[in-house]
Structure formats: structure tokens, C-alpha cells
Amino acid sequence: MTDGAKGAAVLERPHEVRQRVTPLGLPAGLLRTARPRQWVKNALVVAAPAAAGELFSRHALTQVVLVFCLFTLASAAVYLINDARDAEADRAHPVKRHRPVAAGQVPVPVAYAAGAALAALAPTLAAALCNPMTAALLTAYVAMQLAYCVSLKHVLVVDLTVVTTGFLMRAMIGGVALGIPLSRWFLITTGFGALFMVSAKRYSEAVQMAGKEGATRALLNQYTTGYLRFVWQLAAGVAVLAYCLWAMEEGGVARTSLLPWRQLSMVAFILAVLRYAVFADRGTAGEPEDVVLRDRALAVIGLVWLAMYGLAVVDW
Structure with a gap:
């Protein structure tokens, strides 16, 4: 094979693996x-x-x-x-x-x-x-x-x-x-909270890969951004509602604290969802851990929520 033929063969296989183990x-x-x-x-x-x-x-x-x-x-x-x-x-x-x-x-x-x-x-x-x-x-x-x-x-x-x-x-x-028995509200909040982040990630991927070739997630071409937006908005709403019901249920009222920390934690939880939704709406909510670690405001809100919920657990 001539040098020219070898070069042509390489060009025909642009994704050939060359790295030696x-x-x-x-x-x-x-x-x-x-x-x-x-x-x-x-x-x-x-x-x-x-x-x-x-x-x-x-x-x-x-x-x-x-x-x-x-x-x-x-x-x-x-x-x-x-x-x-x-x-x-x-x-x-x-x-x-x-x-x-x-x-x-x-x-x-x-x-x-x-x-x-x-x-x-x-x-x-x-x-x-x-x-x-x-x-x-x-x-x-x-x-x-x-x-x-x-x-x-x-x-x-x-x-x-x-x-x-x-x-x-x-x-x-x-x-x-x-x-440990798992609360129904815990399961609903966690499940729909996860769906919120997963669908927000898919939405962000769809926005970023729109019009580009080489997407390895084939379903991105079948989902519409409007549908994925609907899913993360629906999931966020259900997660917030379930968390509020969880915090307000009769068994969640603190007995020894002057402040109802479990109920107050609803504010921080809702703020966290709203803050995360900013990145979802922009199409930049790729990896959940990156969003949380890179956004200082969201990290602070998360720490406040953890503190409030921790106090609620200790008081109970």
C-alpha cells in the first residue's frame, strides 16, 4: 500500500482507536x-x-x-x-x-x-x-x-x-x-425530586445538542424540549407539594423546640427548587452535582435546609 493509500485509509476511519494499553x-x-x-x-x-x-x-x-x-x-x-x-x-x-x-x-x-x-x-x-x-x-x-x-x-x-x-x-x-420504615412522603418527595433533576438534565442536553451531530443519547432526537420542560416542571411541583405535606403532617410537629423547624424547612426546600429551576430553564442543568457545587447561592440554601431539617430531627 502506498503512503497516499495509507493516508486515505486513516481518513476513512476517523474514530479508529490508536491508544496503546x-x-x-x-x-x-x-x-x-x-x-x-x-x-x-x-x-x-x-x-x-x-x-x-x-x-x-x-x-x-x-x-x-x-x-x-x-x-x-x-x-x-x-x-x-x-x-x-x-x-x-x-x-x-x-x-x-x-x-x-x-x-x-x-x-x-x-x-x-x-x-x-x-x-x-x-x-x-x-x-x-x-x-x-x-x-x-x-x-x-x-x-x-x-x-x-x-x-x-x-x-x-x-x-x-x-x-x-x-x-x-x-x-x-x-x-x-x-x-427503618420508609415514609410515603419521603418516597414521593425523593422520587419526584429525582425526576425533576433527571428531566432537567435531559432538557439541558437536548438544548445543547440541538442541531448538532454526534449525540450518543438517541432519544434526545425523539423528545421535544417542550415535553422535557413539562416533565421537569411537573416533577418539581409534585416534589414541593409532597415535601410540604410531609412537613405539615401531624407527626412532624416538634415537641421541644420553640420554632417549628420542620415546617420552616419548607421555605428553604422551595427556594432550592426554584434556584435549581433557573439552571434547568437556561438549559445548563447538566450534572446535578456540578450545579449544586458551582452555584454558591444554591449551596448556601442547601446548607440552610440541612440545618433546619437537622434541628427538626433532633427536636423530635
């Missing part, structure tokens, strides 16, 4: 594929114990740290398998082509093998170190997320439901591990 680069690539920045989402495992005021005993803290680690293993398994399946599509994306699997730093078979091992390990450890319900919940999470990777992410509305349910499971598992 190295012994030191493989572990680093696997770690990057496990998305350390996303692990902050697993902090939701403290939600149920914190809401019930049962977070600060040694047993509770040990179990919460354990389920955090288990959920991190489970989510890492999903990320590895997802990136292995999407490697070709990711190479056509201006940002995702730098992911270790798409870039060739982690071979696709290695990503599949590591993901399968972690997917089996997390529920097994949960069964041995926690309780059967925790293991069942983790197993359901892994199965649902793998189904999402294979086919459900291509089904309208179902894709939003699956991602939202993943957040809800994170919020539930701490209570399940500790045997």
Missing part, C-alpha cells in the same frame, strides 16, 4: 471508567436514616458506610458495562471519545469482565454483611441498570423512569439496611 494505564482507566465524580450521588444512602433521626449510632454509621461502598461497586459495574457497549458511539462524541474505553485505554473485553465481576460482588457482599432485603435491592438495581444499558434507554419515558428509580433506590437502601 499499558500496564499502568489500565488500572487508572478502570478507575476513571468507574466515574469517581459520580460517587457523590451515592451519598443519598444517608437520606432515610437521616430523615428518621437514626444516623449517628455506631451501628448506623457502619451500615451507611457499608451500603455506600456497595452501591459504589454496583454503579461502577454499570458504568463499565455501559461504556463497553457504547464504545463505538462514544468515539463519535466530542467529549465522550476521551473516555478510557472509547479511547482504547481500557479494552472492551476487560471492561465487560470487570463490570460483570463487580455486578456479582456487590449483591453477594450485601447478602453476607447486611440483610437479604439490601441484597435484593442491590440486585434489582444492577439488573434494572443493565437492562437500561441494553435496551430500556431507547424507550421513551421508560428511560427517565429507570434513571429516576436508580436515585430512589439509593435513597431507600440506607433505611432498608437498618430496618
